[in-house]
Amino acid sequence: MSRPALAAALVLALAVPAATRAQPKPVLRVTAIPDEAPNELIRKFEPLGAYLSKQVGMEVKFVPVTDYPAVVEGLAGGHVDLAWLGGFTFVQARRRTGNAIPIVQRAEDAHFHSKFITRPGSGISRLEDLKGKTFAFGSPSSTSGHLMPRYYLLQAGIDPEKDFSHFAFSGTHDATAKWVEGGKVDAGALNESVWKKLVDEKKIDPAKVVVFYTTPDFYDYNWTVRGDLDPKLVQKLKAAFLALDPANPEQKKILDLQRASRYVETRPENYAGIESAARSAGLVKD
Template sequence: MFARAARVLAACLALTLAAGAQAQAVLKVTTIPEEAASEQLRKFGPLVKYLERTLGTKVEFVPVNDYPAAVEALVNKQVDLVWFGGFTFVQARLRSGDKVIPIAQREEDTQFRSVFIAQKASGITRLEDLKGRQVSFGSASSTSGHLMPRSFLLQAGIEPERDFKRVAFSGAHDATIASVVSGRVDAAALDITVWRKFVGENKVDTRKVDVFYTTPPYFNYNWSVHADMPAAQREKIQQALLALSADNAEGKEILGLARATRFIPTQASNYQGLEAAGRSAGLIK
């Protein structure tokens, strides 16, 4: 009787361990919510399917509510792979004690830019014209929608809290555009690729709202993982991202949705300039 009970217990334990291993096999992916939730799902759905096939494991996209939540999700290992902006990567690296590793970025992210937009009727044609106006950024943790625009404003001798009539935060790039189009603010700063997407899809009338200033280039977005991920798995994920090519239909769709030519390797040192900008702007203590 005892032997039979032991066998049953062993079988139950084996099933439990197998179920646990199966649960652990799910690769969880998320992104900073720089656009609406529906757009995130549309953009990352094909990538999830590609990674599932390429990695031979179940992949789940797990949306988060805001930029800090994306940082905490990877730092606390609640997800495995995150699409970060450059600044959120810096925040995650610092928050984790240097245990967040960037593995790939778009080729475009080596020379990224932000744009400032305004209603043409406002008469705003240069950064200095923003003084006394209502101006919106994206998320407070956004690289292209806040940190770098603020950094370039400071370099121009413009301090938002002192010089603007009101500083607003829209939370996302698409909401930033909407805030200018609707007249809720006079001008705003955002990711150049989101602006180009909206213009290309005829979602904004450039006869009424357009770019009046484009920033100098800087490093931006990347795919990051936690340092505790096994090296072999990290390498496999990186190679899957680097292998994406516009020469086939699947790769063309995924890269098009990512607004990317291709993904290339990256490293933490590429984002040192963003950390310096964050400290200079008082966004990193």
């Protein structure tokens, strides 16, 4: 065999394994706003991630972040594909990207509330009693831990910057509850779902911390995809969430961890009220 022919044969022999080598399995990158402790977020997500992996035929990887803005930037930069957002974070993501798409929400998220809490004997029984008190919000970008509580405080004539003796951001809903229970602040506001979980799991003693005000309902959490994600994959993800059935014991475990009775479709228009409240509270400017 001539040298050119031998060289060609070697190239062909080497090329065949390369061509037949298995391609890496595509990865769906998922994140969530850090509204609870990191270990709790991972515990809640693992069964859901395994379920989504089977439904869409992809490896699902959870990408933890340190704060709410990082989730928005992850979607904007194409570093994550699917994100669990609060209503306000969705508004921020939509404004930042122009095309973030909310696909599903828990049925409960169409009628969500914030809870205002204090200790018995604090002298606080209505929002107006908070003047001169210390107060805790959750994260600055939290819908139920900051935006909507701030909005309803302003509606009641309470300006946090002027009327509290001091206020601070705890970072998470469970931390807010602990701050109030431990006397670090006189009162605080948090997500009603987390509040119920903390009471049910006996992580907060309802004899030491009480709810004194519940906001009117509003739209809150959703699962959002980046706008340039493959439409076929988006439909598979939506179908997977909508197929979760509380009558199926394994799927009920997933729903219970997500504190959901079921998932329903959602759309950007559902969050117009959140954006309006954010403008009224001075948290969004055009």
